[in-house]
Amino acid sequence: MKKKNVLFSGVAALTLFLAACGSSDSNTDSAADTASSDNETVKIGVVSEVEVDVWEDVASRLEDKGIDLEIVQFTDYVQPNVALENGDIDLNAFQHVAYLEDFNANNESDLTPIGFTYVSPLGLYSEKVTDYAEIAEGAKIAIPNDVTNGGRALLLLQAIGLIKLDEAKGTTPTVNDIIENPKNISFEELDAAQIARSLPDVDAAVINTNYATDSGLNPKEDALFLDTDNIASVADVYKNIVAARAADIDNETYKTVVAEYQTAETAAILDDVTAGNDVPAWEQ
Known part of the structure; x- marks a missing residue:
């Protein structure tokens, strides 16, 4: 190797x-x-x-x-x-x-x-709610299926209080590392390039900026939350x-x-x- x-x-x-x-x-x-x-x-x-x-x-x-x-x-x-x-x-x-x-x-x-x-910011988007606090019990959220973008997506969701992760997993947690999920959210793991298209079919989705903008979304205007809102916290x-x-x-x-x-x-x-x-x- x-x-x-x-x-x-x-x-x-x-x-x-x-x-x-x-x-x-x-x-x-x-x-x-x-x-x-x-x-x-x-x-x-x-x-x-x-x-x-x-x-x-x-x-x-x-x-x-x-x-x-x-x-x-x-x-x-x-x-x-x-x-x-x-x-x-x-x-x-x-x-x-x-x-x-x-x-x-x-x-x-x-x-x-x-x-x-x-x-580039990673953003949470939805066509069903206008505030991430409105995400309901049993909601389905789409996230990237690769380890790094998927892990970053989960860290974003933790930052807004939707889940809690095992701290030992650092920057690459997976859905198996969720230790608290009070709203019983389910996760649909998709290729990052496909997530913007899935937005109508899920309650919310975490989308990479390049794919968001290519699909006509404006992260600063359309995202419910961007993980770069505090740029110093982005590793x-x-x-x-x-x-x-x-x-x-x-x-x-x-x-x-x-x-x-x-x-x-x-x-x-x-x-x-x-x-x-x-x-x-x-x-x-």
């Missing part, structure tokens, strides 16, 4: 890595004289339309730095890591640290974070990242991609396309 601690080494090194990225100068004059056909192509995998919008803006700025960024959109949270592991893409940007940790542990992988992107493991294969952690081209993402220009478009919901994680 490949060493899992590569992930944590990557996270621990992010501060130094990001500082190095931020201080590097780009040879924009020579890049401007280089035809796009001579640029180096980098393929990056994303999941949502929102992430496509943001990375297209980054890609337009990278052209003058000798990089053609090709954005590959996936429809679920599994394939971007599989594609990165297989070498079909060079980077991906869709997941937080906890999700990558779980993927590595379950797939004998050593994919590694090389830069923070944003913190580093829930900060989204750009991931690469461990062998590419020092790749200078990939560092340039990360550095161009971590700019005021990206922060502005991120704020615009997510209606202020996603917060730059490199500034936290």
